[in-house]
Amino acid sequence: DQQVKQNSPSLSVQEGRISILNCDYTNSMFDYFLWYKKYPAEGPTFLISISSIKDKNEDGRFTVFLNKSAKHLSLHIVPSQPGDSAVYFCAAQEVVTGTASKLTFGTGTRLQVTL
Amino acid sequence: DTEVTQTPKHLVMGMTNKKSLKCEQHMGHRAMYWYKQKAKKPPELMFVYSYEKLSINESVPSRFSPECPNSSLLNLHLHALQPEDSALYLCASSLSKISLRLAGGVDYNEQFFGPGTRLTVL
Numbered sequence: 370d371q372q373v374k375q376n377s378p379s380l381s382v383q384e385g386r387i388s389i390l391n392c393d394y395t396n397s398m399f400d401y402f403l404w405y406k407k408y409p410a411e412g413p414t415f416l417i418s419i420s421s422i423k424d425k426n427e428d429g430r431f432t433v434f435l436n437k438s439a440k441h442l443s444l445h446i447v448p449s450q451p452g453d454s455a456v457y458f459c460a461a462q463e464v465v466t467g468t469a470s471k472l473t474f475g476t477g478t479r480l481q482v483t484l
Numbered sequence: 485d486t487e488v489t490q491t492p493k494h495l496v497m498g499m500t501n502k503k504s505l506k507c508e509q510h511m512g513h514r515a516m517y518w519y520k521q522k523a524k525k526p527p528e529l530m531f532v533y534s535y536e537k538l539s540i541n542e543s544v545p546s547r548f549s550p551e552c553p554n555s556s557l558l559n560l561h562l563h564a565l566q567p568e569d570s571a572l573y574l575c576a577s578s579l580s581k582i583s584l585r586l587a588g589g590v591d592y593n594e595q596f597f598g599p600g601t602r603l604t605v606l
Binding site: 403405410411412413414415418458465466469470471472473474475476477 | 488490515517525526527528529532534539540542572574576594595596597598599600602
């Protein structure tokens with residue numbers, strides 16, 4: 370049962386254009402959402418996050434939008450650069466105990482930014 | 485220092501070997517995590533430690549044994565592994581929920597990941 374889904378396994382965007390990566394979730398207990406960027410054989414690198422009480426968070430070229438009623442979030446990268454080419458994972462957090470929470474990762478989207 | 489370090493970078497072991505993976509962070513984080521990532525799959529949570537106590541075990545087989553000797557270190561002891569256990573093992577750390585409540589916010593609870601240990605079981 371995949372609670373966090375990224376339905377596009379790959380995306381190709383021209384340099385300078387907008388990249389939009391999408392993520393859907395099913396568990397209404399998720400209270401915090403994150404986007405990570407990952408290169409092969411490396412650990413994920415945190416990009417941007419959003420709390421469930423907000424609908425938008427912006428950091429430089431990266432903006433995350435959250436639509437709670439649709440259980441959908443998206444990451445916008447503007448303008449896209451060749452260095453953005455990587456696999457992007459959406460992750461959702463839920464509180465499990467009083468002191469611990471867990472992340473569930475989506476299946477990932479491979480972004481290719483072309484010249 | 486915003487770095488999580490993991491050793492070794494690569495590990496090859498036989499099914500009868502005992503080995504350990506190590507993870508270290510000096511960010512003052514009191515929550516630490518082990519994940520397993522197979523090729524072309526997302527990271528999957530294995531264990532969560534909060535304040536050096538095991539908080540979550542995602543039904544991981546007993547051939548994986550985690551240990552948190554202090555707030556900066558996290559180990560994963562491996563014994564009698566199977567070839568299907570070959571994967572990238574990732575360690576992560578974050579502020580604990582208690583720290584976040586004391587700080588009055590939830591907007592910076594990101595987990596910082598190490599580079600991983602590439603494990604091959606022969």
